[in-house]
Amino acid sequence: MAPSRNRRPGFSRRAQYGLFLGYVIAVAGAIVAVVLLVFATLNPPAFAPLRAAVAEVTTPISSGFAGLGRGIASIPTGIGNHFTVMQKNAALRKELEANRALLLRARTLSYDNHRLKTLLHLRERVADPVVAARLVSSSGSSTRRYAVLNAGSWQGVRIGQPVRGPEGLVGRILETGPNTARVLLITDPESIVPVRRTRDGLPALAAGRGDGMIDVRSVSVSNVAFEPGDVFVTSGTGGIYSPNVPVARIVRRSRDTALARSFAQPDTLDFALVQQGFMPIQQPTPPATTTAPAP
Known part of the structure; x- marks a missing residue:
């Protein structure tokens, strides 16, 4: 069935006034845009203060919407980072437990080594x-x-x-x-x-x-x-x-x-x-010569 050619909003005066007001606002906006375009083209220095004033008014609004958009867009990233941090924390805890076991073993070996050296009276050589x-x-x-x-x-x-x-x-x-x-x-x-x-x-x-x-x-x-x-x-x-x-x-x-x-x-x-050498070779000392006593 073909649509009706009558596009009138009906007998409601409120709807008619709303439609008329929409047309008026659209036409007025187009006129203002054309006037501003002509004004900016013919006299740019005089248009600069008006542009700056508009920017001062619209910048906080656009910044707020931009921050809201970034906040909404960062929600999935924040959720992913949360789970990634949890996984890294678990891996670091596991590594810490392993390193703690190695540290305890190293301390035990160091203590045993020191005790055995003391028992055997060993002396460490240091290269001067x-x-x-x-x-x-x-x-x-x-x-x-x-x-x-x-x-x-x-x-x-x-x-x-x-x-x-x-x-x-x-x-x-x-x-x-x-x-x-x-x-x-x-x-x-x-x-x-x-x-x-x-x-x-x-x-x-x-x-x-x-x-x-x-x-x-x-x-x-x-x-x-x-x-x-x-x-x-x-x-x-x-x-x-x-x-x-x-x-x-x-x-x-x-x-x-x-x-x-x-x-x-x-x-x-x-x-x-x-x-110095760690264990330098000691040169043998020649035997001392003794002289026979005189008769």
């Missing part, structure tokens, strides 16, 4: 420092890895003494002069350092490659798995390097032999510390 000096140069392009220290025999530096930096082991003294010394870096192919893995005490050897990296290989167990991030420190075996000095960290998963990066980088190292 000799001198702190500056590394003035290092070989970066050659296959051999050396560094020059601006301290020598006049400062107490001797061949074989270990050299370390703030981050870890640097190498050992190879040659000495009056005021300079040559350091064999741990990345040199001739350098071999006895080390152990921190997480399980696995003994290994750290050998230089000549390219700035280190090969770590196991010495006691075959088919050993090395994981990225495994940290190796000196073991004290051999009597040159004191134990627990950081040496290298594994960078690639491997078995038996793994690639590692040294903690101390001589290219960026300013100062280094020369220490």
Whole structure:
């Protein structure tokens, strides 16, 4: 059935007045908009104060509606963040409980270690420092890895003494002069350092490659798995390097032999510390000669 062509609102005067008022407001708004457009085009400086006044009136209203919209839009995000924070809190509580167990175990082991040392009357050896000096140069392009220290025999530096930096082991003294010394870096192919893995005490050897990296290989167990991030420190075996000095960290998963990066980088190292050997070899003293009494 076709719609009626009579669009009159009926015999209600209220409806007729409302429709008429709507038309009047629409026409008046269009006229005002045209007047303002013409005024802004013909005289922009005079229109600027009116525009600023309108902006002052409408800005709080628009800001309120914008804040209300942001608040409504942030409700789903807030709910999601709430559940995410709850999950993270649960994970952190679980990690805290695990770390508390590890801490208690470490305290127990430390107490037992101290008690056994006291029982056996063991004495810890400490590598005394000799001198702190500056590394003035290092070989970066050659296959051999050396560094020059601006301290020598006049400062107490001797061949074989270990050299370390703030981050870890640097190498050992190879040659000495009056005021300079040559350091064999741990990345040199001739350098071999006895080390152990921190997480399980696995003994290994750290050998230089000549390219700035280190090969770590196991010495006691075959088919050993090395994981990225495994940290190796000196073991004290051999009597040159004191134990627990950081040496290298594994960078690639491997078995038996793994690639590692040294903690101390001589290219960026300013100062280094020369220490006494952990267990220096004592030179035998010649027997005292006795003279026969005169007859």
